Amino acid sequence: MIFGIAVVALLLASVLARSGFRCPATACGAGCPPSRAALSMPHPFVADPATGALLVDLDDDASPEDREAVARELAGAIAPFAWSSGLGEMLSDEAELFRVRAPESEVSDVLARLGRNELVEGIEVERTWSLPETELGFVPSSQPPAATDGERRFTPDDPYYRFQWHLDQIGMPEAWARARGAGVVVAVIDTGVAYRDGDRFLRAPDLARTRFVEGWDFVDDDAQPDDEHGHGTHVAGTIAQSTHNALGVAGVAPEAAIMPLRVLDRNGAGGWGAIAASIRWAADHGANVINMSLGGGMRSRTVERAIEYAHEKGVVVVAAAGNASRSTVEYPARHDHVIAVGAVRFDRTLSFYSSYGRGLDVVAPGGDTRVDQNGDGMPDGVLQNTLVGRDPRRFDYVAYQGTSMAAPHVAGVAALIVGAGVTDPDAVERVLTSTAVDLGDRTRYAAGLVQANAALARASQESGAARGALAALLGLGVLVGLRRRGKLGVGLAGATMLAVVVAGGLGALPWHLVPGLGGLESLLAGGGPGAAAHIGGRWTALFAMSALVPLAAVALMLHFRKMQPLLVGLCLGTAAFLLVEALAPTTAVALLPGWLVGPWLVLNAGVALWLGRQVARQSR
The missing domain is CATH 3.30.70 (Alpha-Beta Plaits)
Structure with missing residues (x-):
């Protein structure tokens, strides 16, 4: 009876965790997103054309x-x-x-x-949404600083990196020593990107080593989403500028790939239909993260449905809160399942233009070109390589200010988190908000200033530690019980240790502190099922997040006695991984409806646990 009640309670908890259950506003204050009723309220004083x-x-x-x-x-x-x-x-x-x-x-x-x-x-x-009003800053000129690649920091050799105070503000030198976004695709829904050389267009010089995947132009309805404005190229640079190439500036996730999606015309405006279609397109073509540095004051149900579709597909959606300088977050940032980003200056105070208030999730560097607070001789804008004068064949290093510039910092950090194995959109948002620096006023700063290194540490270590601890408990509980009854035929320590490895427990160790081993942190923290789910497609993820892998391994190798400790470790480690995932999701399972994922994981964990026990008994 007690066991049955425990199973029912675990299933219920997993449903709530996986279905995006949120606490009421009275319980969690500014950390909770606005309700649908709040979203339906009109934005004051604003009517999108x-x-x-x-x-x-x-x-x-x-x-x-x-x-x-x-x-x-x-x-x-x-x-x-x-x-x-x-x-x-x-x-x-x-x-x-x-x-x-x-x-x-x-x-x-x-x-x-x-x-x-x-x-x-x-x-x-x-109606149309457009770019938040953005001001230009400066074109720098300087000699490159000495590059270092130490145990705990990485400083790129890009000559203008010294002016990118905004990357230091979110902890990028420490984060780059851990991960750089390899294998992650970020869709930039904007004015397009200067990503290729063509008859009228050139690739931005400092995007020469940036990887691009197929995109689409929803303005001209073709497969060449070239930038005729400059905004999208600037945004893409913050996310994944070619870095450590002795040229120009750096980006947050330089090894991530950019998916350019053009929805805004040369004047920076575009209709809801194009934006909604681009969100669906990104979700269907392999994007892991979407950045939208655009918006307006009115809610679009069409765009909202597209965002819900992308969320169900496991895509993290990030958007600029708006430059209205008042306590109302604009759309699409204000929609559910979107990480809304406000802007701060060098001194970590809210930038004068930034929108804030209910619906805001985090803040990131957006700059203020009116001041030089860091004393480097240049106004404090966000510096990237982009078009000059909307000429798609002229480029320079230009500083912009705006929540448009803040959002891609968060999208880049989200890409790093996804690359570390946390792929569930709600889990990515929890990592971002729980590791942000609290700036005091929740109305103006929400969870606080995003911190890349702390977020990566949380993504790599906490989930791995929890799964590893549960794997150890399951291993000791099952195997010690069998040994007491004289029915255990595998080594207790070896099988338990293998379960910890499979569950991702070794990811709790600070591998990034050992030169050359930083990549092991995210690999090991992901655990066996998580790594398989992250590397493969959506069907692979569904199979990886089940008992099918240990079941197949047992069917193939049960009769090889030397493999039996490995099989027991695989079964128990998988069970631990699935149980923790059911209650604290990190990995997206996009082919199942949200309410079903939790029960699926719990039931498969039970099968894996039973299977491990049977293998241990049979190997006497």
């Missing part, structure tokens, strides 16, 4: 017949005006998202008719 179109979002599984039925109803709503355009412009085939330009006099009829159609998930007047 309309595009003159409607966004029609059908059910993702809509058939061609369903589309035709909705198109007929649309034509009926527009009558007596002639309508022969079907559902208008398709923005996303996978999302069944369409842009309809109906006669202005018929918009209310279309909203009413299609809003009642069960095939239509959502319909709204499309």
Whole structure:
């Protein structure tokens, strides 16, 4: 009876942990995100300009017949005006998202008719979001400092790194000694990126060694998301500028790959439809992190659904809080499942332009080009390599200020955390907020100033330590019990130690302090199932986060006596890993609905535990 109650309690706790259960606002104050009721409230004093179109979002599984039925109803709503355009412009085939330009006099009829159609998930007047107002700073000139690569710090040899006070402010020299974002893809949803050489475009010089993956231009509807503004290139540089190449400046996660997605035109404005389609595109094409340094004052349900889709796919979404200089976070940062980032200056006070208040999650360096607080002879902006004068063939090192600049710092740190094996979006946010430096005023700074090194330490060590400790307890509990009854046929110490290794317990050791071994920290902390889930695709992750791997190993190697201690360690280590994951998620399992992941992990942990016990008994 007691065992049954414990199992039920564990299943319930895992459901709450994995389904994103949040405490009420009265319990956790500024650390909790706003409720949906709060999100639906209009942003004061701000009305984003309309595009003159409607966004029609059908059910993702809509058939061609369903589309035709909705198109007929649309034509009926527009009558007596002639309508022969079907559902208008398709923005996303996978999302069944369409842009309809109906006669202005018929918009209310279309909203009413299609809003009642069960095939239509959502319909709204499309509006534009744009870049937060950003000020330019300076172009530096200096000689490079001496580069060092010590046990606990890494200082790149980029000559203008000395002016990147903002990277030191979030602890990058220590963090680079641990990880640099290898294997992680960050989608930059912006004005595009200067990522290639072409007829009219050149690759930004200091992005020469940065890795890029396939992107898309949602403005011109082609596969060349080139930057004609400069903002997106600057943002991409903060995330993954080519670093330690004796040129220019550094980036937060220089070994991460950038996915350029252009949704804003040459003037820095773009419609909700393009933004929503790009979020879905990023989630479907392998992005681990999304950065959106854009926004506006009004809520878009279409964009919100796209964010929810990306979150279910295991994508971390980061956005700028806005430069409105008031206590209202803008959208999309204010939506659920988005890490909203405000901006601070060199002295860690809130930048004069930064939005703040309910919905803010963390702050990061955004700069203030009006001052030189660090005394380096240059205004305190965020420095990166980007276009000059919106000319896609001219580049220089320019400092911007804004929450647009703060957000990519957080996206870069999120990429480092994902690379360390923490892939669940909610877990990444918990790591970021729990390791941020508390700046006192929760309304203005939320959890505080993001710290890359502390976040990596938490990602690499705490989860590994918890799993390792549970693996040791499970190993000793199961194996000692068998030995007392004379039924244990494997070595107690060896099998238990192997369980600790499989669960990720060795990741609790500070490997980064040993020259040349820093990469072992995140590898070992991830544990066997976590490493497999992180390296493979979504189906691989589902199999890795189950009892199937130990089950297959036992089926193949049970009769090899020398392998039996390894099999016991694999089973018990997997059980420990899955149990901790069920209660404190770090790894995304994107193919299962959120409410089912916890029970899945608990049940598979039970199977792995039982299997390990059976192998230990059979090996007498």
